[in-house]
Amino acid sequence: MKILLVGASGTLGSAVAQALDARGHELVTVGRGSGDVRLDVSDPQAVGRLYERVTGLDAVAVAGGEAVFKPLDALSGDDFTATLRTKALSQIELVRQGARHLAPNGSFTLVTGILSEEPVAGGAAASAANGAVEAFVRAAAIELAPRRVNAVSPTLLTESVEAYGDIFAGYEPVPAASAAAAYVRSVEGRHTGRVYRVGF
Ligand SMILES: NC(=O)c1ccc[n+]([C@@H]2O[C@H](COP(=O)([O-])OP(=O)(O)OC[C@H]3O[C@@H](n4cnc5c(N)ncnc54)[C@H](OP(=O)(O)O)[C@@H]3O)[C@@H](O)[C@H]2O)c1
Numbered sequence: 001m002k003i004l005l006v007g008a009s010g011t012l013g014s015a016v017a018q019a020l021d022a023r024g025h026e027l028v029t030v031g032r033g034s035g036d037v038r039l040d041v042s043d044p045q046a047v048g049r050l051y052e053r054v055t056g057l058d059a060v061a062v063a064g065g066e067a068v069f070k071p072l073d074a075l076s077g078d079d080f081t082a083t084l085r086t087k088a089l090s091q092i093e094l095v096r097q098g099a100r101h102l103a104p105n106g107s108f109t110l111v112t113g114i115l116s117e118e119p120v121a122g123g124a125a126a127s128a129a130n131g132a133v134e135a136f137v138r139a140a141a142i143e144l145a146p147r148r149v150n151a152v153s154p155t156l157l158t159e160s161v162e163a164y165g166d167i168f169a170g171y172e173p174v175p176a177a178s179a180a181a182a183y184v185r186s187v188e189g190r191h192t193g194r195v196y197r198v199g200f
Pocket residue numbers: 006007008009010011012013030031032033034035039040041042063064065066067086087090111112113114153154155156157158160164
């Protein structure tokens with residue numbers, strides 16, 4: 001399959017790229033400063049340009065997104081707006097604009113994370129964004145058929161323990177390869193409207 005992978009250079013994305021590549025798929029990678037196509041998917045016009053430029057897609061997979069972590073009383077409205085834009089609206093826009101460009105049996109695989117269900121202090125913006133994406137996946141699946149949409153929700157990745165381990169004290173990490181397997185399940189399987197929890 002020809003698969004657009006957003007965030008292929010990242011901690012999660014590089015494992016997803018490896019897993020999809022090992023399955024023999026053709027990848028077109030996207031990042032702001034990395035990948036085959038370089039643009040910011042939080043800009044809806046850039047998403048439009050992306051789909052004009054990359055055609056014949058069977059699947060779109062997202063392994064990127066950023067969230068602002070701060071105590072709730074320090075999170076500003078702008079922090080929430082930025083997190084919802086870069087983590088939630090960017091993914092919704094990739095599906096909304098991508099639906100008409102994707103093969104009829106194509107699929108979208110989005111990324112959320114454990115914080116939609118198991119919050120940590122400082123993670124309210126990330127939790128809100130993850131929850132928005134998961135609700136969107138369940139709703140969009142009804143209308144996208146025969147195209148499919150799922151989300152992968154990993155716990156803390158082993159490769160990120162050094163960076164985020166203190167925020168996620170007591171959360172058992174999983175290797176990024178385990179989350180990558182859920183992307184393969186979403187892309188090659190028949191499920192839709194699912195949120196694949198990985199490691200919790
Ligand atoms: N790491 C974890 O433990 C973990 C656990 C659960 C969920 N997650 C979720 O998984 C996702 C990826 O996390 P990560 O730790 O792998 O992040 P990361 O290492 O920072 O990688 C992010 C990737 O996405 C790309 N990217 C980011 N913003 C983009 C944008 N606006 N437009 C285009 N590309 C963009 C980056 O490339 P450029 O820099 O070139 O743009 C990079 O390839 C996030 O949504 C995160 O919340 C991560």
